[in-house]
Amino acid sequence: MVNHSSDRPEPRASSQIAPESSPKRPARFIYGERSSLDPHAHNADYLADTNLFRRSYVRTIGESEGMPLDSTTAWLVGNNVAFYKLTSNSCVEAKRTEADAAADKINGVVFDYVLSGEYSEETAADLVSLRSGDLGMVQSTVEVTARSRRVRMATIFLPRTRLAAALETDLSDDRFILRSLSSAPLAPFVGAQMRLLFESYRRMDTQDFEIVLESTAELLIHLLRGELSRQGPPQELSSKEFTRAIAFIEENYHRPELTPDDIWRGINVSRTQLYKMFSENGLTVAGYLRDVRLRRFVDALRTTDLIGVGRLAWTCGLDMQAADFTRLFKRVYGMTPRQARAALQAGQSVVAEKPIT
Known part of the structure; x- marks a missing residue:
């Protein structure tokens, strides 16, 4: 495991501003930092000093692959924006409940940018x-479970009041509760700014850091404005995104590693949205993907007689044991792949007898 301690340089003397212990309102900007290896970390809400998340976000910490967790969170908090950086050399599972959100009385949106490692957030839906x-976003008022693995991540929090004033919406649409923003046109620019903030934390003059943080916050607001403008009514949106899902499958079916999770990430919808779209059309995601692969395999059988059945199936994304593939094909088409090839070469049709579920 790699301890990214080099990412936490000693701060400049001029930037060492001690956080207030229990402020009614934070200073213009305050710094803070805490490692999970701190002996006091387990007995305190690790963001208490920032007057933001008083309830500890990290609920479960432990060991991974025999190495103790070393998870360090640093922050800089102002009245209308907050920045955090997380560096962890292990695995973390964290949970923030609705009770936590209610107790904190913090209402806004959290934007996460992953520099390295893996990070996921899961709500009930x-x-x-x-x-x-x-780049992703999640609203601070929902119950969420976060999981990370060897992650370095930059996070920006924006209050709902600031977003509502800028966007003229409260972002109550379900599509903006938890969302990937990676495909947004401005996402690469936001990511570059958040990476700069992560790498420059306490290396940059406080005033300069504030300027970059504010400009990144405004860029995030512009990104959200663009995402909102691209959203049509839910029914219209569902139809468009279903078409995109079908097109994505048609373009990528040949990749054996392609899964339903890759599809919803690829078209920038949630897992729930993807499964709902297919269900509304009487289909399942996995079933449709396999159906496309089988149809492409039959087309290939019709035009190719020099490549073996197993190799041909693999080029169509059907990566499975030969016996399993033969059983699947026979269940759907009523004959074996070799029988289908012979029938096609004889000018006969090969048609699916049952849909795949």
């Missing part, structure tokens, strides 16, 4: 998984 270079 949706799941968003982020990898290096991905």
Whole structure:
């Protein structure tokens, strides 16, 4: 395991501003930092000094692969924006309940940018998984379970009051409760700014850091404005996104590693939305994907007689044991792949007898 301690340089003397212990209102900007290896970390809400998340977000910490967890969170908090950086050399599972959110009385949106490692957030309805270079958002008032693995991550919090004033909406739409923003046109620019903030934390002059943080916050607001403008009515949106899902499958079916999770990430919808769209059309995601692969396999049988059945199936994304593939094909088409090839070469049709579920 790698301890990213090099990411936490000693702060400049001029930037060492001690956080207030229990402020009614935070200073213009305050710094703070705490490691899970701190002997006091387990007995205190690790963001208490920031007057933001007084309830500890990290609920479960332990060991991974025999190495003790070393998870360090640093922050800089102002009245209208907050920045956090997380560096962890292990695995973390964290949970923030509705009771935590209610006790904190913190209402806004959290934007996460992953520099390295893996990070996911899951609500009762949706799941968003982020990898290096991905950007996502989650509202602070919902119950959420977060999981990370060897992650370095930059986070920006914006109060709902600021967002509502800028966007003229309270973001109550379910599509903006938990969402991946990686495909947004401005996402690469936001990511570059958040990476700069992560790497420059306490290395940059406080005033300069504030300027970059504020500009990144405004860029996030512009990104959200663009995402909102692209959203149509739910029914219209569902139809468009279903078409995108079908197109994505048609373009990528040949990849054996392609799964339903890759599909919803690829078209920037939630897992729940993807499964709901297919269900509304009388389909399952996995069943449709396999159906496309089988149809492409039959097309290939019709035009190719020099490649073996197993190899041909693999080029169509059907990566499974030969016996399993033969059983599947026979269940759907009523004959074996070799029988189907012979029938096609004889000019006969090969049609599915049963849909795949």
